[in-house]
Amino acid sequence: MKLAGATRQKILSGIRVLLTDVDGCLTDSHLYYLPGPNGLVETKGFHSQDGMAFRFLIGAGLQAGWISGRDSPAAAHRAEMLGVQYIYQNFLEKLGPYAEIKEKSGASDAEICYIGDDLPDTPILLRAGFAVATANAVSEVKRIAHYVTKAPGGNGAAREVIEMILKAQGKWEPILKKYGLE
Secondary structure, eight states: OOOOHHHHHHHHHTOOEEEEOSTTTTSOSOOEEEEETTEEEEEOOOOHHHHHHHHHHHHTTOEEEEEOSSOOHHHHHHHHHHTOSEEEOSOSSOHHHHHHHHHHHTOOGGGEEEEEOSGGGHHHHTTSSEEEEOTTSOHHHHHHOSEEOSSOTTTTHHHHHHHHHHHHTTOHHHHHHHTTOO
16 A cells, blocks of 8 residues: 555654565575585675665664565674664564564654565564565565565665655755755
8 A cells, every 4th residue: 555745754753663575675685605615605785875875774773674585694784784783584474573673663653764675574564653565575565565665675765764764754855964964
């Protein structure tokens, strides 16, 4: 169910927590296996502008979390580098981590934005106040999302959503001013 501009702005102005899946949302879904000291090591690529956007989001006082069905040292390291408060890995059933994050953050469903791309994300997307599907999401996820990003996962989709949230909350202009843009 897509939301009109004014309704979308109102919902985004109340978001306190941004949660996202990792593979297909923060990455392009590709998994790379490289030789390591004890066999193959899985890694993935993250978009630098998505990373900067997470820094802006957290710096503006919002909370962030990643809930992934896979366990990845690369994702854990990237989340730690960016200051992401909640990182849950190896959870194909994502409602448990979602409930824990709600409790720890004190946020209600209406105050949470979730970015997903595949079927395991749908239980959260159906609860979150603002449900986002990436451009590369499966059709079922796009159908239930409030918003579908223009950018695919791993190519600026998170940046797109974070800018929307910060603009709706009047927190984007101070960031621009910090860098000499007005």
